[in-house]
Amino acid sequence: MTLQFWGTRGSIPTFNDETQIYGGNTSCVSLVDQGTLIIFDAGSGIKRLTDSEYIKGFKEFHILLTHMHFDHIQGLGFFGPFFNPENKVNIYGPAINSEELIKTLSKYLSPPLFPVRIRDFKADVQFHALPKRSLKIDHLSVSSAYLCHPGPTLGYRINNEQTTLCYIPDHEVALGVPSFPKSTTWTSGFDLAADTDLLIHDAQYSNQEYQAKIGWGHSSFNQAIRFGELCRTKKLFLFHHDPAHSDQQLEELLAEQTPASRNFEINLAKEGDRIELN
Amino acid sequence: MAQDIELILSRQLAEYLSTPIALVDHDGKMIYFNESAGHVLGKHFDENGEIDIRDWEGRVFENENMLDGVNIHEISFIKVLTGRHILQGEYWMRNFEEINQKVMIICIPLIGMSQREIGAMIYFNLIHRS
Numbered sequence: 001m002t003l004q005f006w007g008t009r010g011s012i013p014t015f016n017d018e019t020q021i022y023g024g025n026t027s028c029v030s031l032v033d034q035g036t037l038i039i040f041d042a043g044s045g046i047k048r049l050t051d052s053e054y055i056k057g058f059k060e061f062h063i064l065l066t067h068m069h070f071d072h073i074q075g076l077g078f079f080g081p082f083f084n085p086e087n088k089v090n091i092y093g094p095a096i097n098s099e100e101l102i103k104t105l106s107k108y109l110s111p112p113l114f115p116v117r118i119r120d121f122k123a124d125v126q127f128h129a130l131p132k133r134s135l136k137i138d139h140l141s142v143s144s145a146y147l148c149h150p151g152p153t154l155g156y157r158i159n160n161e162q163t164t165l166c167y168i169p170d171h172e173v174a175l176g177v178p179s180f181p182k183s184t185t186w187t188s189g190f191d192l193a194a195d196t197d198l199l200i201h202d203a204q205y206s207n208q209e210y211q212a213k214i215g216w217g218h219s220s221f222n223q224a225i226r227f228g229e230l231c232r233t234k235k236l237f238l239f240h241h242d243p244a245h246s247d248q249q250l251e252e253l254l255a256e257q258t259p260a261s262r263n264f265e266i267n268l269a270k271e272g273d274r275i276e277l278n
Numbered sequence: 279m280a281q282d283i284e285l286i287l288s289r290q291l292a293e294y295l296s297t298p299i300a301l302v303d304h305d306g307k308m309i310y311f312n313e314s315a316g317h318v319l320g321k322h323f324d325e326n327g328e329i330d331i332r333d334w335e336g337r338v339f340e341n342e343n344m345l346d347g348v349n350i351h352e353i354s355f356i357k358v359l360t361g362r363h364i365l366q367g368e369y370w371m372r373n374f375e376e377i378n379q380k381v382m383i384i385c386i387p388l389i390g391m392s393q394r395e396i397g398a399m400i401y402f403n404l405i406h407r408s
Contacts, residue, residue: 096392131392146283152391176290186289190280 001033001163001277003198004054007045008269010170010204010218010240011071018246023271026071027169027240029200030054033160036138039063040156040167040200045271046075059086062137064144065093066169067153068104076105077114087123090137092144094152098127130154147171148188149217157192163277165198166233169240173202174223175215181230193231197277200269201227203238206253221257225266237269281309284390288399298404301388303397306331318381318402320373339370342380342408362387362395368405380405 007013007025015024026043037058039046042065049055061081066072081087095101102118105127110117118125128135131144131154144154148171155168168189174180175188184190193199203225204218219227221238228236241250250268258266280286285301292299292312300311300319308329316322321329365385372378382403390396 094391129392146391148283148287175287176294178293185280186286187280188283188286 001031001160001165003165003275003277004030004032004049005045005237005269005271005273006030006049007041007043007075008239008241008271009043009071009243010202011243013044014243018248021247021270022241022250022268025271026074027066028075029167031158031165034139036140037061038137038140038158041066041072041169042074042076042079043071044075047078048271050078050080055081060088060090062090063092064142064156064167065091066155066167067094067149067151069151069170070108072169073105073108077109077116082121082123082125085122085124089121089123089125090128091125092128092130092135094131094146094154095129097129101127101129143192145189145192147192148173148175150215153217155189155192157196160278163198164196165200165277166193166196166231167200168193169200169202170217171202171219172215172217173219173227180223181226184230187227187230189227190231193227193233196231196233198235198237198275199228199231199233200237200239202240204240204242207257209242221253225257225259228264228266229262233264235265235267237267239269241268282390282394282396284388284394284396285309288388292399298402300400300402301397302331302400304395306335308334308400309397315400315402318371318373318379318404320375320377337372337374338383339372342370362389377407379407 007028008023009026013024013026025045025048027041028043028045028049029040030049031038042063081089093101106118108114131146133143135142141159143157147153147155153170157166171189173188181187201224202219203221205220207220207222210220224238254268288301289310296314298314298318300308300315303309311323368382371381382405384401386399388396388398
């Protein structure tokens with residue numbers, strides 16, 4: 001199982017001298033396992049994926065959208081495989097049914113916001129409404145569930161026979177919780193992230209910033225790390241970096257918030273990084 | 279297993295309210311009640327945790343004589359859960375401290391996203407104690 005980060009930034013693409021290490025593209029992560037390609041979210045990072053050699057040879061694509069905020073779909077219209085009639089592209093996202101999913105995405109993928117309509121895509125494009133407790137994409141088991149974030153927002157848990165990973169890019173895990181973490185039963189996202197080999201989780205804010213942005217739908221470094229600990233993950237990647245945070249600030253926050261004693265790995269998600277699992 | 283997000287958010291709201299509120303799951307189990315609801319019920323959630331439907335349904339009565347327990351499957355909470363309509367009524371309740379009291383109960387079904395039947399939110403308003 002190979003994971004690659006194509007976009008790790010939250011909210012808005014942010015390119016400047018201070019985002020060169022961890023990247024400026026918005027959410028997009030690919031997963032390849034035994035010939036199956038899954039793409040988590042279609043932020044601006046999906047353009048970098050499209051332009052890479054990485055997807056050459058694939059004819060079927062599975063794009064798992066967590067929600068419809070713009071930083072998670074803004075790259076969708078630039079996904080090259082849409083324009084090849086030999087391709088099949090499956091788009092999954094939070095909706096009551098596939099018609100609703102098409103309707104929501106069409107708000108962006110149509111004039112005047114975008115010149116190309118969904119019906120103009122050449123590939124065979126299929127839409128799938130989620131959440132579902134369990135779904136099979138080839139040999140991979142996928143489960144999805146709603147999370148605490150403004151608007152319907154999903155997280156994903158995927159596993160093959162050996163490895164389990166979880167993708168939760170936008171999540172205010174401690175909203176309204178006076179003392180976090182609570183019991184696992186009352187913690188948003190716990191079932192998805194429990195006992196995973198790898199967890200990608202929202203860590204947009206410092207503790208101080210979080211206090212000023214309660215209810216905005218994101219977690220602090222500290223909350224993400226505590227959530228990782230509660231879920232007994234083996235490897236945590238802090239994700240959805242705040243556009244105002246420089247590379248140096250991200251590293252300072254990581255150093256400041258990483259507990260001296262811990263039994264799991266904590267990393268900053270870095271655009272371009274490839275992680276081999278299994 | 280973690281609760282549905284709609285219940286998690288409802289509990290978080292209820293924790294901040296002085297309005298007496300309890301949450302029941304789809305099977306009628308009282309999975310959370312706030313401090314004010316605990317006062318009416320005669321139990322504290324932090325000390326006692328969840329209350330199974332069998333433990334609390336026999337404490338609600340239609341009449342002051344409290345002889346005939348309300349058939350809970352007929353009148354109310356389960357009906358709210360499955361019928362998707364709001365219940366409002368005045369009942370008599372013998373709480374867990376064995377205090378008899380008249381309460382107004384408003385029970386609102388919680389229908390989650392994608393039309394999932396998740397449970398109900400119950401508001402208890404204490405009218406008077408006998």
